Amino acid sequence: MNRRTQRLALIGGVLALLGGAVGVGAAHAESPSPTVPAPAILTVGITQDIDSANPFTGIVASAYEIYQMQYPTLTQYSAEDFSIVPGLADSWQESADRTSWTYKIHPGAKWSDGQPMTAKDAAYTFNRIINGEYEQTNYGNYVANITKAEATDDTTLVLTVKAPTPLMTHLSVYILPEHIWSKVSEAQVKSYKNEPVDGQPVVGGGPFVMAERRVGQFMRMVANPNYYGGPTPLGEVVFRVFQNQDAMGQALKKGEIDFADGLESNVQKSLAGVPGITTVDATYSGFNEIAFNTGAQTVDGKPIGDGNPVLKDVTFRQALSYAIDRQALVDKVYGGQATVGTTIIPSMFPGYHLDPATQYSYDPAKAAALLEAAGYRAGADGMRTAPDGTAIELRLIGRTNNANSNQVVQFVKGWLEAVGIATTVSLKSEDALTEIIGQGTFDMFEWGWVVEPDPDYQVSTFICDQRSYEDGGSVLAGLSDSFYCNPEYDRLYVAQGTETDLAKRAVIVKQMQQMLYDDAPYMVTAYYNNLEAYRSDRFTGFVAQPSPSGSLLFQYGVWSYLNAKPVSSAGEGVAPGESSASSTPGWAIPLGVVVLLAVVAGLAGWARRRRGGDGPADDRE
Amino acid sequence: MPTEPDSRASRGSWATPGVRYAVRRTGSAILTLAFVVLFNFFLFRMLPGDPVKLYTRGRNVDPEQVRKLSAALNKPIGEQFLEYLRNPFAANVDSVKYSQPVWSIIGERVWPTLLLVGLATLIATVVGVWLGIRSAWKRGQRFDRVSTNITLVLYSMPEFWLGMILLIVFSVGVFGLPGLFPTGGLSTPGIDTSSLRGWLDVAWHLFLPVTTLAIVYLAEYSLVMRASLIDEMGQDYLQTARAKGLMDKLVRRRHAVPNAMLPTMTLIFLNLGFVVGGAITIEYVFSLPGLGGLTVDALSGPDVPLLQALFLLFSAAVIVANLIADLLYARLDPRVRT
Numbered sequence: 001m002n003r004r005t006q007r008l009a010l011i012g013g014v015l016a017l018l019g020g021a022v023g024v025g026a027a028h029a030e031s032p033s034p035t036v037p038a039p040a041i042l043t044v045g046i047t048q049d050i051d052s053a054n055p056f057t058g059i060v061a062s063a064y065e066i067y068q069m070q071y072p073t074l075t076q077y078s079a080e081d082f083s084i085v086p087g088l089a090d091s092w093q094e095s096a097d098r099t100s101w102t103y104k105i106h107p108g109a110k111w112s113d114g115q116p117m118t119a120k121d122a123a124y125t126f127n128r129i130i131n132g133e134y135e136q137t138n139y140g141n142y143v144a145n146i147t148k149a150e151a152t153d154d155t156t157l158v159l160t161v162k163a164p165t166p167l168m169t170h171l172s173v174y175i176l177p178e179h180i181w182s183k184v185s186e187a188q189v190k191s192y193k194n195e196p197v198d199g200q201p202v203v204g205g206g207p208f209v210m211a212e213r214r215v216g217q218f219m220r221m222v223a224n225p226n227y228y229g230g231p232t233p234l235g236e237v238v239f240r241v242f243q244n245q246d247a248m249g250q251a252l253k254k255g256e257i258d259f260a261d262g263l264e265s266n267v268q269k270s271l272a273g274v275p276g277i278t279t280v281d282a283t284y285s286g287f288n289e290i291a292f293n294t295g296a297q298t299v300d301g302k303p304i305g306d307g308n309p310v311l312k313d314v315t316f317r318q319a320l321s322y323a324i325d326r327q328a329l330v331d332k333v334y335g336g337q338a339t340v341g342t343t344i345i346p347s348m349f350p351g352y353h354l355d356p357a358t359q360y361s362y363d364p365a366k367a368a369a370l371l372e373a374a375g376y377r378a379g380a381d382g383m384r385t386a387p388d389g390t391a392i393e394l395r396l397i398g399r400t401n402n403a404n405s406n407q408v409v410q411f412v413k414g415w416l417e418a419v420g421i422a423t424t425v426s427l428k429s430e431d432a433l434t435e436i437i438g439q440g441t442f443d444m445f446e447w448g449w450v451v452e453p454d455p456d457y458q459v460s461t462f463i464c465d466q467r468s469y470e471d472g473g474s475v476l477a478g479l480s481d482s483f484y485c486n487p488e489y490d491r492l493y494v495a496q497g498t499e500t501d502l503a504k505r506a507v508i509v510k511q512m513q514q515m516l517y518d519d520a521p522y523m524v525t526a527y528y529n530n531l532e533a534y535r536s537d538r539f540t541g542f543v544a545q546p547s548p549s550g551s552l553l554f555q556y557g558v559w560s561y562l563n564a565k566p567v568s569s570a571g572e573g574v575a576p577g578e579s580s581a582s583s584t585p586g587w588a589i590p591l592g593v594v595v596l597l598a599v600v601a602g603l604a605g606w607a608r609r610r611r612g613g614d615g616p617a618d619d620r621e
Numbered sequence: 622m623p624t625e626p627d628s629r630a631s632r633g634s635w636a637t638p639g640v641r642y643a644v645r646r647t648g649s650a651i652l653t654l655a656f657v658v659l660f661n662f663f664l665f666r667m668l669p670g671d672p673v674k675l676y677t678r679g680r681n682v683d684p685e686q687v688r689k690l691s692a693a694l695n696k697p698i699g700e701q702f703l704e705y706l707r708n709p710f711a712a713n714v715d716s717v718k719y720s721q722p723v724w725s726i727i728g729e730r731v732w733p734t735l736l737l738v739g740l741a742t743l744i745a746t747v748v749g750v751w752l753g754i755r756s757a758w759k760r761g762q763r764f765d766r767v768s769t770n771i772t773l774v775l776y777s778m779p780e781f782w783l784g785m786i787l788l789i790v791f792s793v794g795v796f797g798l799p800g801l802f803p804t805g806g807l808s809t810p811g812i813d814t815s816s817l818r819g820w821l822d823v824a825w826h827l828f829l830p831v832t833t834l835a836i837v838y839l840a841e842y843s844l845v846m847r848a849s850l851i852d853e854m855g856q857d858y859l860q861t862a863r864a865k866g867l868m869d870k871l872v873r874r875r876h877a878v879p880n881a882m883l884p885t886m887t888l889i890f891l892n893l894g895f896v897v898g899g900a901i902t903i904e905y906v907f908s909l910p911g912l913g914g915l916t917v918d919a920l921s922g923p924d925v926p927l928l929q930a931l932f933l934l935f936s937a938a939v940i941v942a943n944l945i946a947d948l949l950y951a952r953l954d955p956r957v958r959t
Contacts, residue, residue: 218810220811248804254794429670430921435669
């Protein structure tokens with residue numbers, strides 16, 4: 001056979017196979033017709049994989065979403081306004097002498113493997129944390145005040161406390177099954193994966209349990225048939241990990257995922273007009289601020305770092321607070337997807353948020369007047385000097401990996417220089433900035449916080465005890481990044497930590513916010529929104545927290561997972577998760593076979609040509 | 622008659638120049654590895670950052686617990702160094718971020734990278750070398766001109782950009798055409814990867830990333846192969862072979878190509894060393910759970926134990942690949958052995 005005939009034969013063979021393959025593929029694609037409706041599968045795109053499925057180890061936010069789906073807590077935050085509502089506990093009561101709290105556990109509750117879920121599991125979990133070493137990292141602060149946990153019967157849990165504490169109504173401790181976790185020793189708990197083994201889902205008591213996990217790719221959570229809160233419309237929730245936002249946006253458009261959370265502004269905007277997709281600009285519990293070095297000292301009073309001494313002056317800081325235009329930042333940097341920030345408890349928490357009566361408005365004239373009056377006179381070049389004559393130059397640090405931060409510091413520099421304060425801007429990585437803050441070698445920086453529903457943690461970042469401390473010759477950082485220290489503020493902090501009447505506690509927390517607003521260790525710039533988007537043509541019934549404009553997923557609670565359902569009613573039409581876009585299409589298998597055969601045929605033909613037909617004998621050298 | 626300056630008789634029959642060369646090269650590879658092990662320790666400790674903050678930033682950790690964490694993670698540097706030296710490849714070192722032994726984390730994520738870059742290298746080698754040979758042999762003709770221009774364009778294209786374009790065109794679909802491939806990931810949830818269906822599923826997911834990488838690599842190999850073959854084609858001994866009546870095809874296949882292959886082969890092996898380092902931009906574009914993404918993740922923190930292990934792995938891979946390239950080259954080209 002000469003080469004031309006060989007080639008024709010090869011092409012003919014491939015075409016024949018292709019024809020056969022298309023036929024097979026077509027037949028295959030027609031076949032799936034289950035009489036039982038497929039479970040509704042919600043696929044959520046996330047940009048950060050969980051670091052660990054073990055609730056004692058996980059750090060990242062997506063991990064906590066998994067934990068709260070998989071394990072119950074005693075109480076929950078309501079979807080409307082973060083008020084405390086029952087979780088696993090139907091009711092709770094502080095004892096008359098204020099030394100203990102009694103919780104009535106929901107009767108008849110079961111774990112996903114059918115074992116009874118009782119107060120004993122709750123007591124086990126709390127005692128494990130109280131007496132544990134490693135377990136203290138994630139949950140130690142909730143049990144700091146609890147001396148012991150006891151299950152007086154199957155439905156009664158008693159927690160004994162050292163002193164009255166308001167945290168007892170909302171302990172974010174995930175109740176774990178004793179019959180599983182008692183087999184994990186103290187030595188093993190750190191590396192215990194808590195992932196499905198041999199195809200068996202993880203044992204949990206929440207509405208969904210983990211059935212499959214592939215690291216870096218996805219997690220499958222399936223509905224817990226024994227969930228004490230009753231059946232959920234969703235049968236499965238799949239979290240798919242994307243490493244870049246653009247691909248996630250495209251996946252949402254294409255229908256590979258049904259929900260995308262934590263989107264960047266430009267990606268969310270590209271989804272805005274697409275039919276079938278609803279974008280959500282959710283109010284969020286985070287804020288950004290410009291922080292001042294109000295006089296860095298260790299907890300022992302030893303000065304550290306090289307902060308500019310003018311920043312120790314309250315009047316100076318207040319004047320600067322009038323010099324910046326927060327609304328302009330919201331409009332230009334956050335693209336309107338934020339609200340002007342005031343205090344350190346975001347407006348999303350109406351119970352605790354303080355809206356100050358008089359606020360820092362954008363008033364450069366007032367700022368300049370305040371500075372002049374306080375002795376910071378402008379020189380001939382317009383730049384101000386300290387009362388003792390030294391030139392003022394402030395260093396402002398932004399964060400390299402955050403686009404908003406980069407822009408904010410440029411704007412702020414412009415506004416400060418407009419009132420005569422010379423400012424130099426630099427950008428650092430968050431890790432480098434963390435070190436700089438701890439050592440006090442800065443004047444101002446831009447960063448932000450995400451605030452929990454309970455204000456204790458956030459307000460604690462301003463107490464004197466949270467400043468840097470010395471240990472073994474080196475200076476280590478606490479939580480305080482402004483080095484604010486006010487004994488009056490510390491007194492209020494202790495008071496709110498022991499006030500169990502929520503209304504009275506809110507009053508104290510608001511007083512603290514007013515103090516911080518007046519003393520201005522921070523200039524809170526904005527409460528930024530959380531940007532989400534989802535396929536509203538496929539799923540509905542998401543519950544915002546708080547009502548009406550909060551986040552739909554990644555909340556402090558699982559309300560959306562309990563209530564979301566497919567748009568087409570169960571059993572009818574396409575079960576959303578089963579679209580062919582997300583699984584191997586019918587043509588892939590026969591095509592793969594064809595390609596394989598073509599390659600083999602090609603190699604065989606090539607090998608034949610190499611061996612035989614080399615030409616006359618005297619060509620072989 | 623000049624005697625052959627053969628040292629074989631004087632040194633003993635096993636110490637041929639070839640063996641001595643091999644020993645020298647291996648020795649120098651080991652020294653390089655030792656240097657890397659040392660350098661590795663200090664490199665990541667120069668990065669700013671406090672590993673304790675990984676656990677505590679933005680979370681409510683009891684101050685007492687913070688102090689304990691700090692003591693565990695910030696041991697004095699001399700102590701850390703001795704611990705490290707005892708066994709740089711220690712299997713029980715935990716990652717700070719994941720609290721799992723570092724080598725098991727790496728083991729989980731090495732296969733996607735190997736699959737991706739290995740397959741791409743294989744395809745790129747076969748196709749690229751063939752293209753280069755064909756272009757060089759028919760130099761100046763239409764095939765050569767078209768092929769060279771195309772490969773130049775492909776070679777200068779940033780791979781992540783090419784990846785994004787392929788993703789948009791073939792995964793999302795343009796001009797009303799449907800997207801045929803997934804937007805990311807390595808496999809579909811719910812499909813068992815050890816079944817045939819699972820293998821095809823993984824192949825379907827890998828199609829676009831492997832194609833992207835293969836295109837970029839093959840352009841490089843093709844250009845290098847072409848250049849070195851053109852160089853070779855000017856040699857006198859090929860003229861002699863033709864004068865003797867040897868078929869053109871054989872002149873090419875038996876004489877020109879093997880000699881011209883050497884630079885390309887070196888290049889291939891060097892690139893193989895970088896296989897484990899991963900194609901991090903491709904992994905990023907296609908959301909593949911490989912070592913590239915793991916490294917970037919580990920840099921924020923920084924997660925020093927994980928970074929150390931990754932760096933050791935990457936360096937060792939390159940050093941070993943380099944060594945193999947050297948030894949193979951010596952085997953193929955005796956001139957190198959002196």
